[in-house]
Amino acid sequence: MTEKKTRHVTDAETLKAVTHPLRVKLLGTLRVLGPATASELGRRFGESSGSTSYHLRILAKYGFIEEDPEQPNARDKRWRSVHWGTSWSNAELQQDPAGAEAARAMRRRQLELLIESSERYEADIDSWGPVWQEAAGLSDHFARMKATTVNELRERVHALVREYAERDRDTKGTEMVQVYLGTFPLDESQIQ
Template sequence: MPEEPNVRKLDARSLRGLAHPLRMELLNALRRRGPATASMLAERLGESSGATSYHLRQLAEHGFIADAPEHGKGRERWWQAVDQGLTFDTTEFDGAGPELRGMAEIFLHEVAATHARELSAWLHARDRWSKEWGRAGDMSDATLHLTPELATELVGKMHALINDYRGRVTDKDPDAEQVRIHTHLFPTESD
């Protein structure tokens, strides 16, 4: 049975430290590509090293990232992600003040924008991948009639299925690539 990934639950304090597009992008970069310095991240993301340094310190202050001293030599400060994922329950912010609700909106919209950018990047670059990867990719949707309880059950089963695939291959497998999986489940207006 694969080990559960280390996932952090966002609360009001941690949301304050993360609800910024560049911070979210920095955290994602560290999670996906491993430890890096502020300069490396600045170059990768097209930002100034001053901006990345500031936002990395903010992420560290809120416990999202930590030093990776085994990577650094001399004065270089290397950073690494502390957790592999986040959970966010919007209902926990019901009745919160406008500042916190605004941060929750920033966070949610940035997650959605990141998913859209990643999908767009795949569509743009898909011809550069092998035919096997072209067939392995998926962009599908479905419409179901569910109760909130069944929707929660479905999401739990999807997450369990995804987790079942963790650790099945290593970086050493020549056919293995890092993949992104986006899931979205939300109610829609019926006509």
Template sequence: MVGVVEEQYKISDPQVLKVVAHPLRVRLLGLLRADGPATASELARKVGESSGSTSYHLRELFKYGFIEEDDEQRDGRERRWRPRHRYTSWDAVEMTATAEGREAVRIMHLRQVEFVGRVMEEFDLADWPREWVDVSGMSDHMLHLPPDALREFHDKAEALLRDVVARYADDPEAKLVHVWMGSVPRTRQEDR
């Protein structure tokens, strides 16, 4: 991504996580990360909001360090914005040490699930050639694992992703793709 200052923004303040967990803000930040710099008006058209609304939420993202002005691509009177980080992260154990932190993480998880749903609703298999249809989709596994095994899985999956991204970086057939990974322990009825 051109112009991104840092790889990640690691949040430790629940208030800052709540700022980005706002439904419109998280969409705006995602669009800037995926599509590159844009003005409030351009983003407003993409999300079906007024430019006044997107402008306000972009200023909030700027205030908390998620985005910055893109001086390289000025658009006359209107500011162009770009992301400062490739992705946002937080330490779940640290963040959930307080009720406020638990609520912020819960809200962010819900936003992530909403995003996955929106992407899958918009994904039409008829729009893609056979080779993309063959590798697209989701899987669902119900496994019996301890926390250490799940940590090992996450670490190895992240390492594998970094490896394949590096190896295929210059492939002309590469496209921007969504890759999700999530896991939570299942609460059984008898455990409640």
């Protein structure tokens, strides 16, 4: 398979197409677990295959996914992601009210997924054992930086995640992990 790149979205309509809660999950699952059919995804998320099929067609219409060229049979259509990630410019989208709302909706979806992941981990923490209990967690940092420095930091973190994932790809004892990075300017009077 060829190296997948990040999809940089520049318009509100395309970004809005992926903001639907089920579409975000479908796209994420195809990115992480690989190709799947509407029926397989429907079972995973407790949805009908008709519902997942509809949302998969929307994702395909906007270029996030495509039919997998290696179909298992003529009856079941398997889908795959086209890109490993989605990005957008908050500043560019902020210039258009529809773009600003689409970007806000995506940030809300990201936060919802972070909360869901954290709650799932907390509910199952005993099943992970001490090594993973110690490795998992959240942290926060307060630092004074320029916006350009924050952009550089974000790019370096993304590169480190890719580097470490590649290093451990075929190593025994690995688990799928989610790495979240949030950077927000903060008025010092709001620090709690």
